[in-house]
Amino acid sequence: MKKKLFSFIVLAAAAVFVLAGCGGSKSSDSKERKYVVGVTTEQQKEIWKYVGKQVAKDGIKIDVKIFSGYTEENPALADGSLDLNSFQHVAFLNNFNKENGEDLVPIAFTLISPxxxxxxxxxxxxxxxxxxxxxxxxxxxxxxxxxxxxxxxxxxxxxxxxxxxxxxxxxxxxxxxxxxxxxxxxxxxxxxxxxxxxxxxxxxxxxxxxxxxxxxxxxxxxxxxxxxxxxxxxxxxxxxxxxDIYKNVIAARKEDENKKDFKTIVKAYQTPEVAKLIEKTNDMPAW
Incomplete structure (x- = not known):
């Protein structure tokens, strides 16, 4: 009888452990906030992968999506397919908003191309x-x-x-x-x-x-x-x-421009380490 009782206690403890483990995993996943960023080059993808590593400790996950041209990124941001994009200068963004009746906004300078x-x-x-x-x-x-x-x-x-x-x-x-x-x-x-x-x-x-x-x-x-x-x-x-209109920016939807996570992302982007990555592409940091 004692042996059976002992086995029951062990199994019960194991079950509690498994459930606790599952609960911890679920809690961790629920805290992670995922954002999709649109870019146009492999070099920019590498920069954003670096930024993603820096903000991971803050519970932020960045997925980077590469586009082949300059026509899809802003519509994708406007319709919610993207959370941010990083490929254009202010003049391009202003022209898109004017021609399409949108109100996408720049939230930070990134680089400027010579x-x-x-x-x-x-x-x-x-x-x-x-x-x-x-x-x-x-x-x-x-x-x-x-x-x-x-x-x-x-x-x-x-x-x-x-x-x-x-x-x-x-x-x-x-x-x-x-x-x-x-x-x-x-x-x-x-x-x-x-x-x-x-x-x-x-x-x-x-x-x-x-x-x-x-x-x-x-x-x-x-x-x-x-x-x-x-x-x-x-x-x-x-x-x-x-x-300044020829400086590239990170763009967001108007309602998200003051989002706390985006401020964290901008802070992680505008660093000496990212500046060095930008300079490797023959561009210049613009902040």
Whole structure:
């Protein structure tokens, strides 16, 4: 009888232990808050995986979803498929909100991509861009009659015009908007011809122009070089002349902009360690 009673007590204790273990697991899971962040590159995914490790101790789990372009991230954030996204600058976000009647908001600066002016190349020049024969060696070599290609979209084209203003080739009107257009040019200090071209096509027209502004991702992918190696002028070397609207941000829905967990995530992102990861991608920390 004593033996049976002892066995019963042991089994009962084991059952309590198992139930306690299950209860502990359930409690832990219920405390973990999961957020999905949308990005566009593997490099950004790695940065956010690092951030996720830092906030895990606060009960926050970050899942990172990569998108192939720039058209799906904001609709996904607006409809709740994402909790945050991290791929765009303020100008892009503002334009999306305006065109779609949304109210997504930036909650923190992340990085800023260098934006440069590059020389055209001589027709018939062979080899990659770094070894091609360049038309000019300095932006100061631009002269009357030269052609400069810029992006034909409002946000990138506006940044290109601000770059040309910064180097003194043109002067923008004092009341020019944050993203100016060619209509906002007050004066051509050097009488160049500005040719507006789709951003991803500019690299291909370098034999036909004297110089061009090119987005860094296309410099990397299409010219197989970097701004630091090849640009005649990089606007982020003169950050005081670059409008804040060209800084990339973490975006959230309006109702979530003051969420406590998001403040924790921002704090984990804006650190010296993340800054070093950003610099490895040829970008610059923007906070």
């Amino acid at each position: 934006f440069g002016l590059y020389s055209g190349i001589e027709k018939g020049s062979t080899g990659d861009y770094k070894n091609a024969e360049k038309k000019i060696k300095s932006y100061k070599d631009l002269k009357d009659g030269d052609t400069v290609a810029i992006q034909n979209d409002v946000t990138n084209g506006g940044r290109a015009l601000q770059l040309l203003d910064a180097i003194g080739v043109i002067t923008l009107k004092k009341d020019a908007p944050e993203s100016p257009t060619v209509k906002d040019i007050e004066k051509y200090n050097t009488k160049i011809e500005i040719k507006e071209i789709q951003a991803d096509q500019i690299a291909s027209v370098l034999p036909d122009v004297t110089a061009a502004t090119i987005n860094t991702n296309f410099v990397n992918d299409q010219l197989n070089t970097t701004p630091r190696e090849a640009a005649l002028y990089i606007d982020t070397d003169h950050l005081e002349k670059v409008n």
